[in-house]
Amino acid sequence: MKSEIKFAIFLGVGIAVAVGGISILFSSLDSEIESVSVIETDSAIPLDKSKFKKAPDLVGIANYLNTTPDKLASEMDGKVVLYDIWTYSCINCIRTLPYISAWNDKYSDEGLLIIGIHSPEFEFEKDKENVELAIAKHGITYPVVMDNDWETWKAFENRYWPRKYVADHEGYIRYDHIGEGAYQDTEKIIQQLLEERSSSLGLQIASAESLVDIEEFEHTSFRTPELYFGYNLAQGRNQLGSSEGFNQNKITTYREPDSLDLHKFYLVGDWANLEDSMRLESDSGSIKVLYHAKEVNIVTANNAEMEIFLDGMPLNENYSGTDIESNNKITVSEPDLYNIISSQKSATHELEIKINQKGFEIYTFTFG
Numbered sequence: 007m008k009s010e011i012k013f014a015i016f017l018g019v020g021i022a023v024a025v026g027g028i029s030i031l032f033s034s035l036d037s038e039i040e041s042v043s044v045i046e047t048d049s050a051i052p053l054d055k056s057k058f059k060k061a062p063d064l065v066g067i068a069n070y071l072n073t074t075p076d077k078l079a080s081e082m083d084g085k086v087v088l089y090d091i092w093t094y095s096c097i098n099c100i101r102t103l104p105y106i107s108a109w110n111d112k113y114s115d116e117g118l119l120i121i122g123i124h125s126p127e128f129e130f131e132k133d134k135e136n137v138e139l140a141i142a143k144h145g146i147t148y149p150v151v152m153d154n155d156w157e158t159w160k161a162f163e164n165r166y167w168p169r170k171y172v173a174d175h176e177g178y179i180r181y182d183h184i185g186e187g188a189y190q191d192t193e194k195i196i197q198q199l200l201e202e203r204s205s206s207l208g209l210q211i212a213s214a215e216s217l218v219d220i221e222e223f224e225h226t227s228f229r230t231p232e233l234y235f236g237y238n239l240a241q242g243r244n245q246l247g248s249s250e251g252f253n254q255n256k257i258t259t260y261r262e263p264d265s266l267d268l269h270k271f272y273l274v275g276d277w278a279n280l281e282d283s284m285r286l287e288s289d290s291g292s293i294k295v296l297y298h299a300k301e302v303n304i305v306t307a308n309n310a311e312m313e314i315f316l317d318g319m320p321l322n323e324n325y326s327g328t329d330i331e332s333n334n335k336i337t338v339s340e341p342d343l344y345n346i347i348s349s350q351k352s353a354t355h356e357l358e359i360k361i362n363q364k365g366f367e368i369y370t371f372t373f374g
Contacts, residue, residue, distance in 0.1 A: 058178040061089065061171065064123070066157025069134050071141060073149035078121070081149075084175050084207070085119040086199045088192075091159060091169040093127045094140035095305045095343045097372045098186050099168040101223050103144050105189045108218040109196060110148045116211055117175065117203050118196060122150035125159040127167065128282050128369055130307055130341035139340065172196060175203040186223070193217050225374060226352035230269045230297040233371040236282035247272045253279050257287050266296040266356060271371065283307070286366040293361070293368065298354045301374030302327070302347035310363035312336050314346055317356050325349050343372075 070078060090106055092099035110120045126132050132154045141150055153159055162171065172181035172195055181195040194217070204211035234240040237252040246252060247270030248260045260273035275291025277284045285308075313335050314321040321334040327345035330336050336346060347357065 055176070055178050058180060060177045061087065061173040061179050062158070062161035064121070064151055064153075064158050065161055066153065066155050067151045068132070068154040069137075069152040071134075071138060071150040071152065072147060073151075078149050078151075081119050082121075084117075084203075086117055086175055086196065086203055087173045087177075088118065088120045088196065089123055089162070089171040089173070090120065091123045091125055091153075091162065091164055091167065091171075093125055093131050093167055094137060094144075095128060095131060095341070095369070096167045097303050097343055097374070100144070100343065101186050102168050102170075103146065104220050105192075105218060107145060107147070108220065109193060112215070112218065113196060113200060114148075116200050117209075118200060120148040122146065122148060123153050123158055123162075124150055125153040125156055125164075125167070128305070128341075133341075136341060140342070172199065174199045175206065186225075189220075189222065190217050223374065226300055229299040229352060230295075230371075230373045232373070233269075233271050233295065235271070235284040235368050235370060237279055238281040239370075245270055255279060255281075260291075263294065266294060268296050268298065268354065271295040280367075283367045283369045286310075286361055286364055289364050290360070290362050291366075293359045295357050295371060296354065297357060297371075297373060298352060299347075299373035300349045300352040301345065302357060303343050303345050303372045303374070304359075305341075305343050305369040305372075306338050307341035307367040307369070308363070308365045309339050310337075310361050310366035312338065312366075313360040313362075315358040315360070316347070318358075321347075325355075338366075341367075 064078075067075075073081075088106070088109070090102070092102070094100075106120060106122075109118065114120075124131070124137055130136055132152070134152065137150070137152060151158070162169075166184045168185065170181075170183045170192060171179050172192070173179050180199060181192065183192060197215075200211060203209070233245045234243060237254050240246065240252065247267050248263060250258050250260050255278075257276055257278050259276050262274055263272045266272060272294040273284065273291065274294070275286060276288035277291065278287050314330065316322075316325055321330065325347050326334070327348045329344040330346060336344060338344060346359075347355075
């Protein structure tokens with residue numbers, strides 16, 4: 007074979023391998039947003055469960071909310087269990103809660119048990135009172151366990167918020183979903199596993215009902231990624247546009263930027279650079295970001311009043327988020343996620359937040 011032909015073949019193989027590798031890489035990246043694993047079964051054929059993993063024990067739990075350790079252990083016995091790994095300042099987690107609560111109302115009497123595994127992203131989410139407030143805010147009545155040290159998170163070998171595992175009545179994990187969405191797939195699996203349970207236990211169960219109908223949040227295909235203010239969480243992301251940069255565990259004076267780059271945030275004032283946040287150390291300061299999205303949320307802590315401007319003008323009602331007050335301001339009084347921008351269409355805008363309170367702390371921007 008001529009050397010030119012050999013070279014062409016080797017080159018073609020190399021390109022194919024590279025394309026395959028890139029495809030695998032982006033499949034993995036996409037799974038950070040959404041991933042579905044559905045186990046189809048034929049009810050007429052006995053199911054070999056040796057290929058399934060058993061759900062791990064709940065370990066390292068700091069607090070049990072809406073339940074007790076003994077009560078939860080008793081309720082889990084012989085139930086179909088949906089494990090929801092979440093944290094209360096995560097907007098993606100919050101968007102799934104109406105579906106989970108609806109499934110709890112609909113199927114708890116038929117053998118479904120839902121357990122919220124609260125694995126915190128930020129330190130303030132380890133506080134029992136903060137989590138209790140969030141549970142009350144979102145109307146959660148099913149058991150929630152506080153996995154403050156991520157021991158149960160690690161036992162599940164998890165890496166994402168939110169994530170849902172559904173285990174059958176014998177404890178085998180039969181379904182796994184990362185992120186928002188796939189609500190109909192999830193509910194169909196719940197119905198299937200409840201039918202398997204009733205058949206195995208000789209119980210009567212109503213035939214599969216219609217699925218929960220809740221309007222799903224529609225993401226924009228192109229939007230600014232989540233912006234992290236803590237130097238530890240921001241590593242490798244290059245999201246701080248201010249020329250002064252990050253200065254770990256130091257107070258830095260940030261000056262007005264000459265211009266803004268898309269998908270980056272800029273600070274004005276004196277800010278302490280902390281591991282998972284930035285804290286305002288001057289009496290006033292501001293945050294600027296040039297973003298592309300239809301929705302903007304912030305995660306903050308400590309008392310403060312913020313005034314919101316969009317494209318250099320006071321925020322008007324066409325863009326006001328659900329937490330904005332009538333005077334284009336927002337008052338934050340507890341560590342939580344706040345919706346500041348909400349519009350019908352995705353577009354590029356310049357957002358400015360003016361803060362009047364020393365000690366205000368910001369953790370992240372999220373966009374929808």
